[in-house]
Structure formats: C-alpha cells, structure tokens
Amino acid sequence: MITDFSEIITLSLRVSGIALFFSTLLGLPIGALIGLYRFPGRKLVVALLYTGMGFPPVVIGLLVYLLLSRSGPLGSLGLPWLPELFTPGAMIIAQTIISFPMVAGFTMAAILAIDPQLRQQIRSLGASEWQIAMTLLSEVRLGVIVSIVAGFGSIISEVGAVMLVGGNIAGRTRVMTTAIVLETRKGNFDLALALGAVLLGLTFLANLIMLRLQGKVLD
Amino acid sequence: MTEIVYQLRNLAKEYAGRRVLDIDFLDIYRGEVLAIVGPSGSGKSTLLQLLNFLESPCQGTITFNGEVYHSARLPSLEVRRRVTTVFQRPLLLNRTVWQNVFYGLALRNSPEREQRARQALNQVGMLDAAHQGALSLSGGEGQRVSLARAIALQPQVLLLDEPTANLDPYNIRKIEDIIKDLNRDQQVTMVVVTHNIFQARRLAQRVAFLMEGKLIEVASNPAFFESPQDARTAAFVAGDMVY
Numbered sequence: 187m188i189t190d191f192s193e194i195i196t197l198s199l200r201v202s203g204i205a206l207f208f209s210t211l212l213g214l215p216i217g218a219l220i221g222l223y224r225f226p227g228r229k230l231v232v233a234l235l236y237t238g239m240g241f242p243p244v245v246i247g248l249l250v251y252l253l254l255s256r257s258g259p260l261g262s263l264g265l266p267w268l269p270e271l272f273t274p275g276a277m278i279i280a281q282t283i284i285s286f287p288m289v290a291g292f293t294m295a296a297i298l299a300i301d302p303q304l305r306q307q308i309r310s311l312g313a314s315e316w317q318i319a320m321t322l323l324s325e326v327r328l329g330v331i332v333s334i335v336a337g338f339g340s341i342i343s344e345v346g347a348v349m350l351v352g353g354n355i356a357g358r359t360r361v362m363t364t365a366i367v368l369e370t371r372k373g374n375f376d377l378a379l380a381l382g383a384v385l386l387g388l389t390f391l392a393n394l395i396m397l398r399l400q401g402k403v404l405d
Numbered sequence: 406m407t408e409i410v411y412q413l414r415n416l417a418k419e420y421a422g423r424r425v426l427d428i429d430f431l432d433i434y435r436g437e438v439l440a441i442v443g444p445s446g447s448g449k450s451t452l453l454q455l456l457n458f459l460e461s462p463c464q465g466t467i468t469f470n471g472e473v474y475h476s477a478r479l480p481s482l483e484v485r486r487r488v489t490t491v492f493q494r495p496l497l498l499n500r501t502v503w504q505n506v507f508y509g510l511a512l513r514n515s516p517e518r519e520q521r522a523r524q525a526l527n528q529v530g531m532l533d534a535a536h537q538g539a540l541s542l543s544g545g546e547g548q549r550v551s552l553a554r555a556i557a558l559q560p561q562v563l564l565l566d567e568p569t570a571n572l573d574p575y576n577i578r579k580i581e582d583i584i585k586d587l588n589r590d591q592q593v594t595m596v597v598v599t600h601n602i603f604q605a606r607r608l609a610q611r612v613a614f615l616m617e618g619k620l621i622e623v624a625s626n627p628a629f630f631e632s633p634q635d636a637r638t639a640a641f642v643a644g645d646m647v648y
C-alpha cells in the first residue's frame with residue numbers, strides 16, 4: 187500500500203519533471219525569440235502559442251494518442267526512439283506539449299513588458315545582440331521562473347491527457363491524478379484524499395522553492 | 406587644426422512616415438562640448454540616438470572618426486563601443502548599483518574594472534549605495550548612477566540627454582563639474598541635450614538650436630546667446646518662443 191503510494195508520487199514527479207525540462211528547453215528559446223525579435227510570421231506564431239496555452243489538455247492527449255497508436259501515422263512507421271502508448275514516455279510527450287506553450291507564452295509576455303528604451307540603453311552601453319538578449323532575459327528572470335512554475339502547475343495536476351496516453355496502469359503509468367480518479371470511484375476516499383493532499387503540498391512546495399530562488403537571484 | 410569626430414550630411418530620420426529629424430550639415434569637433442537646445446519634441450533625443458548608432462537614419466550619412474556610415478553600413482560593435490549615452494530617464498538594470506556600473510566594463514572585459522567602477526561611483530557620490538538595488542534609487546540618484554555607468558567606460562564620445570533634469574542645485578553643480586573635468590582632463594567629446602539655457606552656457610563651447618527636426622542655428626558660446634542670427638533662436642533664448 188505504502189509502496190504503491192510512494193511509487194505513484196515518484197512517477198508523477200518523474201514524468202512531470204522530465205516534461206517540464208523539455209518544455210523549458212523548447213519554450214524558453216521560443217518565448218525569448220518572439221519577445222525579442224520581429225520577423226515575418228511572428229504574429230502567426232504568437233497566435234499559435236496563445237491557442238496552445240488555451241488548448242484543452244485532453245485534446246492534446248487525444249492527438250498524442252492517435253499519433254502514437256499503432257494504427258496512427260507515427261505508430262505505423264515503427265520508429266524505435268518513439269515511446270509506445272501506455273508508457274511514461276507517452277505521458278512525457280503529452281505533458282511537454284501541454285506545458286511548453288505556457289513557458290513560451292509567459293516568457294514572451296515578460297520580455298514584451300520591458301521598457302523598449304532599456305534595450306537601447308543596454309545597446310548604448312556596448313552590448314552585442316547576443317549580450318542584449320541575455321541581459322534582457324536576466325531582467326525578466328522572475329517572469330521566466332513564473333513561466334516554469336505555471337508550466338509545472340499545468341501538468342502535475344492534469345488528468346485527461348495522462349489518462350488517455352498513459353492508461354492508468356498500476357505500477358507503470360499510474361500517477362497521482364489518475365490514481366485519485368480511480369480510488370474515488372472505488373470508494374477509497376482515504377487514499378484519494380491522501381494523494382490529493384500530497385498533490386496540493388507539492389504544488390505549494392514548488393511555489394515556495396521558486397520564491398526562494400527568486401530571492402537568491404535578486405540579491 | 407581641429408579634428409572632426411562626426412560629420413552629419415543630409416541626415417534624416419522618419420517615424421511612421423513623419424520626418425522628425427532633418428539635418429543638412431553638422432560637424433562635431435574632437436574634445437568639444439556641444440549643447441543641443443530646442444523645444445520639446447524637436448528631435449534632440451533622436452539626434453543622440455543616431456550619433457550613438459542606436460537607430461539608423463533613413464537618409465544621409467554620419468561620418469565617425471573618418472568612416473562613413475549610413476542605413477546600409479552600420480558600425481561594428483567595437484566602433485559603437487567608443488560612444489555611450491546617458492538617457493533622459495535613468496534606465497537601470499534590476500541589479501545592484503555596483504553591478505550596473507560594472508555592466509559595460511564587463512561586456513568589454515576592460516582592464517582595472519573594479520577600480521574604474523569604484524572611481525566612477527565615487528565621482529557621482531554614489532559609492533555608499535553600491536550594494537543597494539538600483540531600482541530602489543530615487544530619480545536623482547538613478548540619474549547619477551546612470552552617469553557613473555557611462556563615465557566608467559571612458560568613452561571617446563559621451564552623449565548626455567538632460568543629465569541633470571531630476572537633480573537639486575547641489576547635485577547639478579556636481580554633475581556639471583564632472584562634465585567639465587572629463588572634457589578638460591580627458592578631452593572627451595560631449596553632446597549635451599538640455600532644456601536649460603543657463604546650463605548650455607555654463608558647459609558648452611558651441612550651442613546648436615534644433616526646432617521641428619531642423620538645425621536652425623549653430624554658434625559658439627556665448628555668441629549664440631548674445632547675438633543670435635536667427636529670429637527664432639533669439640526668441641527661444643529670450644524665453645519668448647511659443648510652442
């Protein structure tokens with residue numbers, strides 16, 4: 187029982203942690219590019235990003251499901267590096283797609299909020315284009331951290347997509363949210379509540395850590 | 406023979422099709438302090454941005470240290486680094502005062518960074534606030550840090566946009582002294598934008614009057630004030646200009 191419990195939590199954290207890593211890897215540069223530079227097609231990318239931020243996660247789950255299923259376009263190709271359905275890998279893909287628009291969108295918004303004259307001032311102090319970009323990113327470090335927290339929040343507590351592509355298989359793809367759904371349905375309110383408390387505590391802890399980090403960066 | 410640092414020829418800048426700056430001819434000499442005066446919105450800040458190569462002109466050329474630049478030929482980073490601007494508003498980074506002054510020096514990997522940063526902060530009387538967050542400074546303190554950040558770089562050309570706008574009389578004098586010292590001791594070429602006629606008189610060897618993007622008159626100090634050639638200059642100097 188207890189091992190199940192901690193297994194579920196560990197898997198949740200592992201899946202969402204890895205997904206968050208990839209969505210930051212993807213979302214941060216995309217958000218920075220859109221925030222920093224004007225280029226043809228930028229408006230379209232922004233529109234897509236906003237759509238992505240508001241996209242129902244369960245639909246993303248459905249799309250990833252179709253994509254990975256054996257009869258789907260990618261499943262039929264039999265690519266060895268693609269995870270199969272009902273594995274943690276499939277859940278990581280879904281969660282990455284759900285959260286990277288958040289990271290990109292909030293990063294972009296933070297950069298766009300910078301006084302345009304500050305950029306001129308930085309350039310005037312002798313910064314190269316690359317140094318300007320890095321300095322502006324460091325100016326919005328809080329916004330970047332917030333974007334990552336938002337990304338984490340959007341996936342750790344998500345049910346539909348992980349249910350679809352993970353399948354809620356005990357000991358393999360059962361995460362906190364899907365376990366809560368199952369245990370509640372079975373009438374195991376104690377376990378459901380305990381998992382709920384852990385989920386709540388985790389989101390709280392994440393925010394606390396981020397706040398601490400913010401303080402450090404500022405000093 | 407006086408060396409020329411900048412030669413502006415037929416230079417224009419437009420925003421959204423509106424011509425905000427249109428200068429046929431202007432030379433800026435090595436080691437001089439040139440004051441730019443003129444009504445609000447006449448293009449003074451825009452001129453500084455062009456001189457710092459922060460904006461590119463839509464027409465005309467800027468010759469800097471003998472090299473010709475225009476919209477299709479912008480200076481290299483190394484050339485740009487010889488010029489810096491103290492902006493009208495102090496635009497400080499969300500870091501400590503010290504890190505702000507250190508910033509440009511670090512970009513350049515300048516030698517004796519620590520010492521130069523400390524000296525610059527000391528000059529503007531802000532060394533005691535070195536470890537304070539720059540965004541928590543008052544307007545006048547921010548302006549002084551902004552100046553320290555620029556002089557620490559020991560630029561060939563220093564562009565100052567209303568450097569004393571937020572300051573009290575004591576600090577105005579202090580900043581003016583720093584400007585004069587820099588010019589006298591290190592022959593830093595300076596262009597100072599000011600609304601204050603008296604400040605232009607105190608600081609500059611030459612004064613230029615800008616109005617609606619055009620150079621109306623450029624003359625040496627004090628001739629500019631005492632015998633202006635253009636009626637509009639005379640009205641501006643006398644404070645009679647209505648705009």
Ligand SMILES: Nc1ncnc2c1ncn2[C@@H]1O[C@H](COP(=O)(O)OP(=O)(O)OP(=O)(O)O)[C@@H](O)[C@H]1O
Pocket residue numbers: 420421425443444445446447448449450451452493
């Ligand atoms: N980035 C910009 N986009 C559009 N218009 C601009 C921009 N920068 C300046 N302008 C316009 O160009 C004109 C000149 O502006 P500038 O800032 O050079 O004036 P100024 O002489 O410095 O005025 P002030 O004394 O009030 O600072 C103004 O009408 C201003 O609205």
Ligand SMILES: [Mg+2]
Pocket residue numbers: 449450451493566
């Ligand atoms: Mg101005």
